[in-house]
Amino acid sequence: MNKYNKVVLAYSGGLDTSVIIQWLKENYGCEVIAVCGNVGQDSELEGLEERALKTGASKLYIEDLTDEFVNDYIFPTIKAGAIYEGKYLLGTSFARPIIGKRLVEIAKKEGADAICHGCTGKGNDQVRFELAVKAFDPNMKIIAPWRIWDIKSREDEIEYAEKNNIQIKINKETNYSKDMNLWHLSHEGLDLEDPANExxxxxxxxxxxxxxxxxxxxxxxxxxxxxxxxVSLNGEKLSGVEIIKKLNKIGGENGIGITDMVENRLVGMKSRGVYETPGGTILYQAHKNLEELCLDKETAHYKEMVSLKFADIVYNGQWYTPLREALSAFVDKTQENVTGTIKLKLYKGNIVNAGMTSPYSLYSEEYATFGEDAVYNQKDSAGFINLFGLPLVVNAKMKSKTKGEGK
Known part of the structure; x- marks a missing residue:
């Protein structure tokens, strides 16, 4: 193993990172500086500093990244309409790049030799963290214990913790792998590893x-x-953080945003997880409804292709790439007229459109009405259909002409 004097650890206080502090000191003899990026997991921060120091860290940074997380990562993704594989609203995916960026900043400030994370070699997060590190310091060394230590499972981690008197909040019966932030809460492991289990x-x-x-x-x-x-909820102007918090409560009360899915991980395997994203699900639906009103057909249809690519980029940890930045520039252009008010009805897991208005609405009742109008000449449609269907006419005549030639 390489020798390091000082290592910055991406720290959550969960099972992996609690064990890793002791493991780093045991194997490298290094100082460990723990860094927790607060992206809205407020309840999990209680007692975190005491736990980090007691486990062996020399200090703990708790960095409040929530506003930046919402404005610079969540909102651009909502505007893009990016949903991974039709279900996943990317809650963990876009939280990792901002944390990775802050890890590099603190590592430089502290003069650290390396950055360490607790991601497994099977997961997506290892890619997301390390691409962020490479984007801001390509020469920084990275330690990923799951790739090199003798621990093979979360059960082994629990045994290591017990052996080394490391206090943890879980046991072998409650050993779900979870990730929480302002946007969502994910659940993986235990009975969820069998897709046959409800x-x-x-x-x-x-x-x-x-x-x-x-x-x-x-x-x-x-x-x-x-x-x-x-920008506002129920007529009240609020910050992005406040809107998401309130929608999480309202949506959660109504059973909104529960997703059970089997997804394709970047490393090649499929994984099964349950996601809770109540506020995010509401925001995505409201935004989509407003776009239906404000975007022209060609832009809306092309943007659907961009949305798919954008979701892949975010899921794959490629936030700090020229392509993501270019796609965001395209998305921002499409959003110039996406302004208006959406009314929704929430009921037992369902989100039902209950009305929408916009000063930039492209819906014209004057043209769309089934009643009498003075702006649309229905006779014009005959010529349109003749031209639109001309390729079909030519193709049909060709088939008729050559029908007997192949016999």
């Missing part, structure tokens, strides 16, 4: 009620957007 929603859900326990009456909300960005 998730134990009554036991694992923390942000959302089950559909069965959601209210029997609907909840109505209104959201105002300016250039694709949500």
């Amino acid at each position: 998730p134990k929603y009554d036991k694992i859900l923390e942000l959302s009620k089950t559909i069965e326990n959601a209210p029997d009456t609907p909840t109505y909300i209104t959201l105002d957007f300016e250039k694709g960005i949500p």
Whole structure:
């Protein structure tokens, strides 16, 4: 092994990183500086400094990244309409780049020799963290214990923790792998590793009620957007962080945003997880509804292709790439007129459109009406159809002409 004097560790206080502090000191004899990027997991920060220091870290940075996370990572992704494989709203994916960026900044400030993370060699997060590190310091050394240590499972980690008197909050029966931030909460492992098992929603859900326990009456909300960005909820101007927090509560109460999916990881395998994204699911739906009103057909259809690529880029940890920046520039252009108000009805896991208005609406009742109008000449459609169908006519005549030639 290489020798390091000082290592900056991406620290959450969970099982992996609690064990890693001791392991780093044991194997490298180095000083360990723990860094926690606060991206909205506020409840998990209680007692974190005491736990980090008690486990062997020399100090702990808790960096409040929530506003930057929302404005520079979440909102650009919502505007892009990026959803991975039709289900995943990228909650963990776009949180890693901002944390990775801050890790590099603190490593430089502290004069650290290396950055360490607790991601497994099977997951996506190792890629996301390390690409962020490479983007801001391509010469920084990276330590990934899961690739080199003798520990083979989370059960082994628990045994290591018990042997070294490392306090952890889980045991072998509650050993789900979770990731929480302002945007979502993910659940993986244990019974979820078999796709044949129905998730134990009554036991694992923390942000959302089950559909069965959601209210029997609907909840109505209104959201105002300016250039694709949500700016107010129910008529009240709020910051992005505040909107997401309030929508998480409202959406969670109504059983919104629970996703059970088998996804294709970047490293090649499939994995199964349950995601809770109540506020994010509402924002995506509201934004999509407003785009239906404000975007022309060609732009909307082309943007759907961009959305797919954008989702792949975010999922794959390629946030700091020229392509992502270029796609965001395209998306920003499409959002110039995505301004208006969306009304939604939330009911037992469903989000129902209840009305929308925009000063930039491209919907014209004057043209679309089934009643009498003075702007559309229906006779014009005959010539349009003749020209639009001309290739079919020519093809049909060719087939008729050559029908007997192949006999």
